[in-house]
Amino acid sequence: xxxxxxxxxxxxxxxxxxxxxxxxxxxxxxxxxxxxxxxxxxxxxxxxxxxxxxxxxxxxxxxxxxxxxxxxxxxxxxxxxxxxxxxxxxxxxxxxxxxxxxxxxxxxxxxxxxxxxxxxxxxxxxxxxxxxx
Amino acid sequence: xxxxxxxxxxxxxxxxxxxxxxxxxxxxxxxxxxxxxxxxxxxxxxxxxxxxxxxxxxxxxxxxxxxxxxxxxxxxxxxxxxxxxxxxxxxxxxxxxxxxxxxxxxxxxxxxxxxxxxxxxxxxxxxxxxxxxxxxxxxxxxxxxxxxxxxxx
Numbered sequence: 001x002x003x004x005x006x007x008x009x010x011x012x013x014x015x016x017x018x019x020x021x022x023x024x025x026x027x028x029x030x031x032x033x034x035x036x037x038x039x040x041x042x043x044x045x046x047x048x049x050x051x052x053x054x055x056x057x058x059x060x061x062x063x064x065x066x067x068x069x070x071x072x073x074x075x076x077x078x079x080x081x082x083x084x085x086x087x088x089x090x091x092x093x094x095x096x097x098x099x100x101x102x103x104x105x106x107x108x109x110x111x112x113x114x115x116x117x118x119x120x121x122x123x124x125x126x127x128x129x130x131x132x133x
Numbered sequence: 134x135x136x137x138x139x140x141x142x143x144x145x146x147x148x149x150x151x152x153x154x155x156x157x158x159x160x161x162x163x164x165x166x167x168x169x170x171x172x173x174x175x176x177x178x179x180x181x182x183x184x185x186x187x188x189x190x191x192x193x194x195x196x197x198x199x200x201x202x203x204x205x206x207x208x209x210x211x212x213x214x215x216x217x218x219x220x221x222x223x224x225x226x227x228x229x230x231x232x233x234x235x236x237x238x239x240x241x242x243x244x245x246x247x248x249x250x251x252x253x254x255x256x257x258x259x260x261x262x263x264x265x266x267x268x269x270x271x272x273x274x275x276x277x278x279x280x281x282x283x284x285x286x
Contacts (some may be wrong), residue, residue: 020144029161055222056165060165062191071170071178082220129190
């Protein structure tokens, strides 16, 4: 892991989510909770609107980091805390911004810290990947 | 009905084996914007030392979810889905999931903590392959609210 330097940004990407992204994730994951595709249901349970699945946000955030690393890097551990939902407008969608930075390195492993924001708000906290060779 | 503290230590049966399909991995990879070639291209995965396409890390949720369904199905759980928020999630891997794996998950509720009128439920789904080897442990923290305001991460 000596090629990684603490503090370096290894990847940065803005992923644009639309309602289609949410339906696609619902199908792929099997999570068909209607608050992720029906405005009427979301509003009826007190939400401001349709939300992205938390697991979709968690999943895309790791995708940004892993795409920047060699394919033979092994993931040891990936954890997040969900703090704020990502509201996905029917017309304008939502942008999720992911910044992946090297947090710690030793000889065999490294920690990648992810900063994940939507609408200027941090939506995942303590989003960290531990990787090794 | 409040969340039942007796869920901690209860024995749950292993889930039915889940066969990881190559097209399912590709579908999931597209859904989570996983562009790295080992998720979709068999040759690229094999060059990196894997038998087949590699599932993105959060794919384990698909198998873990089978255990959460067991938890919600317990008649005395006291967990109401409409008042449940996904608060934390973690995956601890021994090796990645690849297409062709036949995976089984076993649920253990490891802790229930009162937090104001709410309850925080921590559970581990230990996911093993057909030979019984550990693949990944998926840990969820669910926050179950006490009032009837519901949302879900």
